[in-house]
Amino acid sequence: MALVSMRQVLDEAAKGGYGVGAFNVNNMEQIQAIMEAARETKSPVIIQASRGARSYAQDRYLVHLMQAAVELYPEIPVVMHLDHGNGVATCKSAVEQGFTSVMMDGSLMEDGKTPSSFEYNVKVTREVVEMAHANGVTVEGEIGTLGGIEDGHGAGVSGLAHLTDPDQAVEFVKLTGVDALAIAIGTSHGAYKFTSKPTGETLKMDRLIEIHKKLPGVHLVMHGSSSVPKDLQDVINQYGGKLRPTWGVPVEEIQLGIKNGVRKINVDTDNRLAITGAIRKVFAETPEKFDPRDYMKPAREAMKKVVALRMNQFGQAGHAGDYQPLTLEEVAKRYK
Ligand code: G3H
Ligand code: 13P
Ligand code: ZN
Numbered sequence: 174m175a176l177v178s179m180r181q182v183l184d185e186a187a188k189g190g191y192g193v194g195a196f197n198v199n200n201m202e203q204i205q206a207i208m209e210a211a212r213e214t215k216s217p218v219i220i221q222a223s224r225g226a227r228s229y230a231q232d233r234y235l236v237h238l239m240q241a242a243v244e245l246y247p248e249i250p251v252v253m254h255l256d257h258g259n260g261v262a263t264c265k266s267a268v269e270q271g272f273t274s275v276m277m278d279g280s281l282m283e284d285g286k287t288p289s290s291f292e293y294n295v296k297v298t299r300e301v302v303e304m305a306h307a308n309g310v311t312v313e314g315e316i317g318t319l320g321g322i323e324d325g326h327g328a329g330v331s332g333l334a335h336l337t338d339p340d341q342a343v344e345f346v347k348l349t350g351v352d353a354l355a356i357a358i359g360t361s362h363g364a365y366k367f368t369s370k371p372t373g374e375t376l377k378m379d380r381l382i383e384i385h386k387k388l389p390g391v392h393l394v395m396h397g398s399s400s401v402p403k404d405l406q407d408v409i410n411q412y413g414g415k416l417r418p419t420w421g422v423p424v425e426e427i428q429l430g431i432k433n434g435v436r437k438i439n440v441d442t443d444n445r446l447a448i449t450g451a452i453r454k455v456f457a458e459t460p461e462k463f464d465p466r467d468y469m470k471p472a473r474e475a476m477k478k479v480v481a482l483r484m485n486q487f488g489q490a491g492h493a494g495d496y497q498p499l500t501l502e503e504v505a506k507r508y509k
Pocket of ligand 3: 257362397439
């Protein structure tokens with residue numbers, strides 16, 4: 174199966190009332206972990222690479238690894254998505270490289286830190302939509318900004334500083350024609366999202382529901398959606414790590430989101446935690462080992478477990494074979 178359009182995967186998810194996890198990758202083992210989890214659970218997948226991932230791995234490695242994935246797992250529809258594109262040129266280069274979906278995050282300026290104006294956001298996003306749709310490629314936009322900056326991306330403030338305004342979201346979708354819309358409801362990237370289990374005061378699910386009511390036909394995206402489970406934190410700390418106590422987004426809140434229009438759920442941190450914990454364990458328990466396979470295998474297995482669990486929890490499990498993927502050429506014609 175070739176790489177597929179994210180729009181088609183999300184349209185199908187909307188029909189079936191489920192969500193699809195979008196998992197970040199930087200290397201072969203992370204792609205393998207996702208594909209194995211997808212096979213086990215029979216799930217369609219969205220695999221995403223950030224600008225940092227593209228510079229770490231190089232596009233050609235990423236593209237060929239993704240092509241290997243679709244060749245080895247022909248029963249799984251796979252979307253290759255650019256996470257947090259910071260400008261038209263970044264999105265254009267991703268389309269040229271073969272990504273089937275891009276995020277134009279115009280909620281921030283090109284530095285990925287400074288909140289932008291509504292007008293700027295509309296302008297750059299609209300430009301990316303025109304370029305991408307002509308190629309059958311999906312576009313995710315963002316309105317409102319996430320909190321946090323620890324991974325180098327974000328406004329560097331509390332997740333509550335720039336929540337999405339529901340009326341602006343309606344206007345933004347109308348003016349840009351995006352396929353999917355990322356919204357800010359109090360989450361942040363990284364491990365340190367909340368200092369205690371989130372409540373309605375810190376995680377604004379009511380805001381999400383309000384946006385969904387105004388935009389019932391739009392695929393909503395939740396960023397910063399790692400749950401930061403305590404058991405994964407504990408493994409890291411047990412084997413010499415130093416994570417401060419922290420809380421993520423509870424899975425039941427994500428499931429509430431899925432009932433209210435959320436179709437794409439971004440998860441990176443949980444997998445980073447699983448990988449780090451597994452590697453620390455090998456290093457601590459068998460310090461004589463130095464073959465990278467001795468720690469990369471358990472790391473890959475630990476990530477696979479997390480991804481398979483999320484695929485079941487988000488509801489995408491069992492849906493890999495529901496539909497015949499369209500070619501990007503067919504999708505491009507439909508956009509016209
Ligand atoms: O946007 C956040 C993702 O976790 C990707 O992080 O930019 O460090 O690759 P990154
Ligand atoms: P987490 O840091 O919560 O995993 O969020 C990842 C993300 O939103 C990537 O765009
Ligand atoms: Zn994000």
